[in-house]
Amino acid sequence: xxxxxxxxxxxxxxxxxxxxxxxxxxxxxxxxxxxxxxxxxxxxxxxxxxxxxxxxxxxxxxxxxxxxxxxxxxxxxxxxxxxxxxxxxxxxxxxxxxxxxxxxxxxxxxxxxxxxxxxxxxxxxxxxxxxxxxxxxx
Amino acid sequence: xxxxxxxxxxxxxxxxxxxxxxxxxxxxxxxxxxxxxxxxxxxxxxxxxxxxxxxxxxxxxxxxxxxxxxxxxxxxxxxxxxxxxxxxxxxxxxxxxxxxxxxxxxxxxxxxxxxxxxxxxxxxxxxxxxxxxxxxxxxxxxxxxxxxxxxxxxxxxxxxxxxxxxxxxxxxxxxxxxx
Amino acid sequence: xxxxxxxxxxxxxxxxxxxxxxxxxxxxxxxxxxxxxxxxxxxxxxxxxxxxxxxxxxxxxxxxxxxxxxxxxxxxxxxxxxxxxxxxxxxxxxxxxxxxxxxxxxxxxxxxxxxxxxxxx
Numbered sequence: 001x002x003x004x005x006x007x008x009x010x011x012x013x014x015x016x017x018x019x020x021x022x023x024x025x026x027x028x029x030x031x032x033x034x035x036x037x038x039x040x041x042x043x044x045x046x047x048x049x050x051x052x053x054x055x056x057x058x059x060x061x062x063x064x065x066x067x068x069x070x071x072x073x074x075x076x077x078x079x080x081x082x083x084x085x086x087x088x089x090x091x092x093x094x095x096x097x098x099x100x101x102x103x104x105x106x107x108x109x110x111x112x113x114x115x116x117x118x119x120x121x122x123x124x125x126x127x128x129x130x131x132x133x134x135x136x137x138x
Numbered sequence: 139x140x141x142x143x144x145x146x147x148x149x150x151x152x153x154x155x156x157x158x159x160x161x162x163x164x165x166x167x168x169x170x171x172x173x174x175x176x177x178x179x180x181x182x183x184x185x186x187x188x189x190x191x192x193x194x195x196x197x198x199x200x201x202x203x204x205x206x207x208x209x210x211x212x213x214x215x216x217x218x219x220x221x222x223x224x225x226x227x228x229x230x231x232x233x234x235x236x237x238x239x240x241x242x243x244x245x246x247x248x249x250x251x252x253x254x255x256x257x258x259x260x261x262x263x264x265x266x267x268x269x270x271x272x273x274x275x276x277x278x279x280x281x282x283x284x285x286x287x288x289x290x291x292x293x294x295x296x297x298x299x300x301x302x303x304x305x306x307x308x309x310x311x312x313x314x315x316x317x
Numbered sequence: 318x319x320x321x322x323x324x325x326x327x328x329x330x331x332x333x334x335x336x337x338x339x340x341x342x343x344x345x346x347x348x349x350x351x352x353x354x355x356x357x358x359x360x361x362x363x364x365x366x367x368x369x370x371x372x373x374x375x376x377x378x379x380x381x382x383x384x385x386x387x388x389x390x391x392x393x394x395x396x397x398x399x400x401x402x403x404x405x406x407x408x409x410x411x412x413x414x415x416x417x418x419x420x421x422x423x424x425x426x427x428x429x430x431x432x433x434x435x436x437x438x
Contacts, residue, residue: 025186030267032381033182035275037403041190048198069298076291079284094280107265111276114283118276121287122403125294126195129410132301133202136417142332149339149359158351165355172362179373180380180390184365184398191406196358199406203351203413207420211349212427221346229338233331241326243375245388250374254391262382270380270392271399279396286400293407300414 004053011053018046026119030111036118043119044126056134065131071124078117082110141175156211162200169193183271329370336363348428350416354409361405368394 026039051059082094089098096110097103148168155161169192176185240247257274267273275283336359343356372391380392416426423431 029272030269032269033186033271033379034269035183035272035399037399038183038186038190041187041195041403045190045194048195052198072291072294076284076287079287083280083284094284096277104264104266107273107277108267110280111265111267111272114276114280115272118283118287121291125290125407128294129297129407129414130195130198130202132298133199133206133410133413133417136206136301142329146332146335149336152355152359153339153343158349161352161355165358168359168362172365175366176369179366179369180377181369181372181395181398182379182381184369184395184402187399187402188365191402192362196406196409199410199413200351200355203416206417207351207426211347211352212429218342218346221342224345225338225342228341229334232334232337236327236330236334237323239327239330240371242329242370243373245374245377247371249371249394250391254372254393257392258380258382258389268382270382270389271395274392274396275399283400286404289404290407293404293411297410297414300411300418 007053011049015046015050018049019043022046026115027112029115030108036115037122039115040119040122041126044123044130047123047127048130051130051134056131060131063127065128068124068127068131071120072128073121075117075119075121075124078120079114082113082117086110141171141178145171145175156213157209158204158211159201159209162197162204165200166193166197169197183269329366333363333366333370336360336366350419350426350428351413354412354416357412358405358409361401365398365401368398 022039022043025034025042026036029035029039047059047063050062082096084093086095086098087093091098094110094114096113097106099106099109145168148164148171152161152164152168155164169188172192173185173189176182176188257270257278261267261270261273265273265277267277340356340358340360340363343359344353347353347356372394374388374390377388377390378386380389380395382389419431420426423434425431425434
């Protein structure tokens with residue numbers, strides 16, 4: 001097991017940058033290609049990569065299964081909650097215009113909030129699915 | 139065009155191989171090729187998703203399933219002639235239908251004339267977001283996306299329900315006979 | 318010359334149809350459940366291409382607005398397919414989970430063997 005030193009070193013070099021890349025994809029999605037779906041999948045892929053190289057226990061120490069399973073409904077709650085807030089502010093469901101004085105700026109804030117919800121649900125779901133598949137094998 | 143031909147070649151490989159491990163790896167290659175085709179088709183967001191989802195996550199999940207089951211496919215008992223006939227007949231009918239479709243890359247087709255120009259013209263004014271895909275995804279069609287996220291959520295919950303419970307180790311009668 | 322133009326104009330459609338039909342063939346003809354899921358994936362990706370290829374405009378750029386460009390490809394199919402891919406992998410995971418459970422219950426993932434086991438009862 002100790003012979004895979006190349007994998008371990010490479011993984012330790014790659015993973016932080018890839019996670020930062022996921023955040024870049026997330027928050028730069030307004031201006032370049034990217035968004036919540038892609039960022040969620042990239043982040044989940046990095047967690048899976050970590051679990052493959054260092055073992056499931058090590059990965060579950062960093063990203064506990066309880067947290068991951070909590071992320072699955074939390075993201076959709078953020079998404080739907082943004083809609084409810086926009087209703088409380090006197091607009092239609094999921095119309096983000098009242099979030100700022102300028103309706104277009106409000107739309108942009110709303111898009112960022114909604115994309116965070118998408119990120120949380122997608123990455124949580126992918127990692128939870130992976131954990132349950134791998135946990136089944138032992 | 140060359141990429142599309144490569145896609146078709148890999149598909150033939152996927153059909154012919156019986157080693158499931160090789161099939162899954164070919165599926166990963168297929169996904170990367172598909173992502174390249176999507177870049178050629180100007181769908182950069184989609185290509186990014188396909189490269190990370192199709193080649194990354196789904197390949198890993200397939201390999202995990204192979205680890206839990208078995209990696210060799212048996213030869214089916216019945217001949218594949220009837221499915222082959224059905225597939226070829228369906229394909230010929232569909233190819234006949236393509237001659238009525240507009241040629242590739244035309245700008246004046248109904249697909250490109252109805253709602254898309256509105257999004258392209260008004261995205262900056264309405265949302266200040268230059269990436270039209272993002273603004274349509276999260277703002278113009280936000281409710282649609284909420285539904286998609288709900289589908290992902292539901293599928294995730296269903297997988298957790300199926301696989302999370304304790305494994306039922308009582309060997310049922312069926313299980314013993316098949317082994 | 319005319320023939321060549323027809324081929325160039327419809328080559329993408331024919332490849333899409335080939336992928337779709339081979340997915341259909343795998344799903345119908347093969348008894349192995351993982352192979353069936355791969356076939357479903359082929360079918361699904363052919364539909365992605367079917368949606369994306371009419372949205373491409375020759376000479377267009379990706380739909381990220383910038384003053385330097387004036388022709389953009391259609392963004393709407395991109396949005397639809399983007400969500401469809403993520404939903405597709407979630408449903409694929411669901412199918413694989415079902416395969417794992419079937420393997421635990423029957424000891425096989427071949428359709429024929431499962432049917433044979435049922436008939437023995």
